Amino acid sequence: xxxxxxxxxxxxxxxxxxxxxxxxxxxxxxxxxxxxxxxxxxxxxxxxxxxxxxxxxxxxxxxxxxxxxxxxxxxxxxxxxxxxxxxxxxxxxxxxxxxxxxxxxxxxxxxxxxxxxxxxxxxxxxxxxxxxxxxxxxxxxxxxxxxxxxxxxxxxxxxxxxxxxxxxxxxxxxxxxxxxxxxxxxxxxxxxxxxxxxxxxxxxxxxxxxxxxxxxxxxxxxxxxxxxxxxxxxxxxxxxxxxxxxxxxxxxxxxxxxxxxxxxxxxxxxxxxxxxxxxxxxxxxxxxxxxxxxxxxxxxxxxxxxxxxxxxxxxxxxxxxxxxxxxxxxxxxxxxxxxxxxxxxxxxxxxxxxx
Amino acid sequence: xxxxxxxxxxxxxxxxxxxxxxxxxxxxxxxxxxxxxxxxxxxxxxxxxxxxxxxxxxxxxxxxxxxxxxxxxxxxxxxxxxxxxxx
Numbered sequence: 001x002x003x004x005x006x007x008x009x010x011x012x013x014x015x016x017x018x019x020x021x022x023x024x025x026x027x028x029x030x031x032x033x034x035x036x037x038x039x040x041x042x043x044x045x046x047x048x049x050x051x052x053x054x055x056x057x058x059x060x061x062x063x064x065x066x067x068x069x070x071x072x073x074x075x076x077x078x079x080x081x082x083x084x085x086x087x088x089x090x091x092x093x094x095x096x097x098x099x100x101x102x103x104x105x106x107x108x109x110x111x112x113x114x115x116x117x118x119x120x121x122x123x124x125x126x127x128x129x130x131x132x133x134x135x136x137x138x139x140x141x142x143x144x145x146x147x148x149x150x151x152x153x154x155x156x157x158x159x160x161x162x163x164x165x166x167x168x169x170x171x172x173x174x175x176x177x178x179x180x181x182x183x184x185x186x187x188x189x190x191x192x193x194x195x196x197x198x199x200x201x202x203x204x205x206x207x208x209x210x211x212x213x214x215x216x217x218x219x220x221x222x223x224x225x226x227x228x229x230x231x232x233x234x235x236x237x238x239x240x241x242x243x244x245x246x247x248x249x250x251x252x253x254x255x256x257x258x259x260x261x262x263x264x265x266x267x268x269x270x271x272x273x274x275x276x277x278x279x280x281x282x283x284x285x286x287x288x289x290x291x292x293x294x295x296x297x298x299x300x301x302x303x304x305x306x307x308x309x310x311x312x313x314x315x316x317x318x319x320x321x322x323x324x325x326x327x328x329x330x331x332x333x334x335x336x337x338x339x340x341x342x343x344x345x346x347x348x349x350x351x352x353x354x355x
Numbered sequence: 356x357x358x359x360x361x362x363x364x365x366x367x368x369x370x371x372x373x374x375x376x377x378x379x380x381x382x383x384x385x386x387x388x389x390x391x392x393x394x395x396x397x398x399x400x401x402x403x404x405x406x407x408x409x410x411x412x413x414x415x416x417x418x419x420x421x422x423x424x425x426x427x428x429x430x431x432x433x434x435x436x437x438x439x440x441x442x
Contacts, residue, residue: 082368089366089373096363096375101417118367119387119419134367135419136387 018052018059018083020090027051031061031071038073046070048094052083062087067100067220072107085118092134102137104220106130123221124250129242131250141219142258148214152180155263155294156256158222159184160308162192163335164202165327167267167306170299175265176210178294183259185218193312193347198334205330222251240274244281252289263292270298270305311335316347358414359441364434371427372420374435379415382406388420401425405432414439 023031031051032042049071051061060083062072069091074083092103104123105115112122112130120132155175161168176182184207186200194202200217207213255261264286269275279295286293298305311326315335324332334340358376365373372388384402386395398420405428406416416432423431 085366085368089368092367092373093363097361101375117369119389119421 018054020050020052020060020086023049023051023061027058030058034058034061034075035071035073037075040071040073042071047098048091050087050090050094052086054078059083060087062091064091064095064103067095067103069095069103069105072105084114088115088118088134102133102135102140102220105132105134107132123254124246126242126245126249129246131246137219138221138254141221142255145216145259148183148216149259150181150214152260153262154181154183154260155179155265156183156185156259156261157265158187158218158251159203160187160192161194161199161203162308163194163199163311163327164206164331165306165308165311166325167299167308168203169206169328170306171265171267171296172207172213173210174296175263175294176213178265179263180212181260182210182213182265183261184213184215185222186215187222188218188220193343195343198343202331202334206328222247222255240277241281244278245285248281248285249289252286252291256291261291263294265294265296267296267298268305271307271309312347315344316350318344318348356409356411356436357441358411358436358439360439362435362439364438365431367419367421369421370423372418372423372431374431375415375417376435376439377415378439379413382411382413383415385415385417386420387418388422390420390422398428401428402432405429405436409433409436411436 028044028049031049034051035042046063046065048064049061050063051058053059057075059078060074063070069088072084072087074087095103105120107115107130108128109125109130112125112132115132115134116122118134120134121136121138123131123133123138125131155178157171157175159168159171172182172184184203186196186203188196190196192199196217200215204215207215251264256264264282266279266282269279282293283295298307300306304310306326311323314320314323314326320336323335327335335344358378361375361377363373363375365371367373384399384406386398386402388395388398398418402416402418416435418428418432420428
């Protein structure tokens with residue numbers, strides 16, 4: 001079938017745009033070719049893959065993984081039309097049906113306006129990458145957090161707490177002393193041995209005696225280097241550094257002003273190279289963005305720094321004794337409870353995905 | 356008409372809007388629009404008019420608008436309501 005002309009001259013009849021359709025496994029190689037031709041990486045970590053054909057040729061593709069849209073590519077000859085909007089509409093429709101109400105896209109800054117024209121909001125941008133969101137999830141999350149906002153020179157820590165240890169407690173205490181109100185943002189992303197609701201609860205219980213501390217869910221808007229997919233970047237790009245910068249720009253420009261956060265606190269990191277790099281990025285980038293980074297010395301117990309990974313290592317070996325030197329009473333109670341049985345078993349089986 | 360399940364209608368294209376409806380105890384209408392500053396009250400009025408016309412008294416209605424005209428708003432909201440209507 002030959003490609004239909006864009007217009008049918010005298011009859012003045014515009015061609016019907018190609019239908020967006022789901023792509024099956026047999027069409028993946030074509031999708032891969034188009035995605036890669038547009039300079040993006042192709043992967044199969046996805047929930048939906050859709051595309052549009054014209055004249056038997058695949059001219060546009062897009063994919064969705066949970067609330068992230070990715071691998072959006074339109075063949076050069078078909079760019080500038082409505083195909084991108086149609087692909088995104090279909091992915092948003094499918095994602096909404098799957099229960100998501102906000103959608104992220106990572107793209108090059110030059111492409112950000114194409115997404116803004118579809119109703120996306122720019123969350124953060126740096127030299128080589130931009131993060132946009134559709135559905136105003138950030139605005140809704142901030143609005144829902146408004147009752148927790150207190151006037152003052154406030155501070156923030158962003159923590160995973162997998163699980164909450166005496167080291168975290170020390171960090172929160174020290175930070176709370178240096179802020180009018182301290183917001184403890186607990187990373188929501190569920191890629192840790194301890195599920196989010198347990199991590200949040202243990203932080204709440206472990207800090208409930210500190211009057212100026214407020215514990216919040218980060219939703220997806222702070223420290224989710226984990227959630228920032230790198231698919232659209234070339235291998236050579238320093239993906240981790242770009243993700244960290246986007247994360248920090250989003251924090252400093254959109255989150256910190258709302259909570260009147262002037263300082264961001266974090267502990268020195270003896271073990272994890274990624275966390276160390278993230279700390280270095282905070283020290284380098286935050287001052288210019290109006291937030292003062294404050295690095296606090298880690299609490300040490302019997303020589304080594306107290307860390308959640310030490311707690312998990314002990315659990316992995318089935319050592320419940322001696323944990324009281326590492327975790328506060330609420331965490332200890334939980335670790336010894338039947339509720340923690342499944343987590344202990346998972347750790348013992350070595351199924352941990354991420355620290 | 357009662358909103359019995361989640362449903363959606365419309366597109367992200369210019370001059371169109373996307374409407375989401377879902378069951379809820381109370382009636383709420385959330386509007387996001389490129390022309391929110393100037394026209395939010397008119398968009399809301401139109402949506403409420405369609406909801407009234409269909410006797411919808413409860414549910415969460417979320418709209419992302421790209422400058423749609425009244426008849427588009429009416430059509431999209433009606434479609435979303437029909438799709439989300441309880442059988």
